[in-house]
Amino acid sequence: MLAKPLLAKTKIYAKRRFDAYKNTTHHINEHMIGLKLIKAFGAERAVSHVGAEFFEEFRSVRLKQYMTQNVFGTLIQPLSMLFILGVFAISYQQTDFSLPAFIAVIYLIKKIFAHINDIQQSVNAMLDTIPS
Numbered sequence: 001m002l003a004k005p006l007l008a009k010t011k012i013y014a015k016r017r018f019d020a021y022k023n024t025t026h027h028i029n030e031h032m033i034g035l036k037l038i039k040a041f042g043a044e045r046a047v048s049h050v051g052a053e054f055f056e057e058f059r060s061v062r063l064k065q066y067m068t069q070n071v072f073g074t075l076i077q078p079l080s081m082l083f084i085l086g087v088f089a090i091s092y093q094q095t096d097f098s099l100p101a102f103i104a105v106i107y108l109i110k111k112i113f114a115h116i117n118d119i120q121q122s123v124n125a126m127l128d129t130i131p132s
Contacts, residue, residue, distance in 0.1 A: 006072055011127045013065035020058040027054050069124045073117050080113040 031038060031047050038047050084106055091102055 009068045010124055014128045017061045020061050024054040024058050027051055072120045076113055076117050
C-alpha cells in the first residue's frame with residue numbers, strides 16, 4: 001500500500017498531539033488552581049513561558065500531522081493524471097479509438113481516485129481519534 005508509511009506517521013503524530021494536548025490542559029488547570037500563589041511569588045513570566053512552550057509543541061505537532069495527512073491527497077492528483085495520460089497513449093494507438101469512450105474512461109478513473117482519496121481521509125480521521 002502506497003500510503004502505509006504515511007498512515008504510520010499520522011498515527012504517531014496523533015498520539016503526540018494527544019499527549020501535547022493533555023500536557024497543555026494539565027498545565028493550565030494546575031496553574032489556574034494555584035493562580036494566587038503564582039501571583040504572590042511573582043512567577044507569572046516563568047509559568048507563562050512554560051505554557052507558551054506547551055502551546056508551541058501542540059501547534060508544531062498538529063502542523064506536522066496535518067502535512068502528513070495531506071501528502072497523499074497531493075500525490076494522488078499527479079498520479080491520476082499520469083494514469084490518464086498512459087491510458088490515452090495506449091488507447092490512441094488502437095485503430096478503434098473512440099473519443100466518447102475515452103472521456104467515459106477518464107471520468108471513471110477520476111471517480112476511482114476521488115474514492116481512494118476519500119477512503120484515505122476517513123482512515124486519517126480514524127487514526128486521529130485512536131489516542132483519545
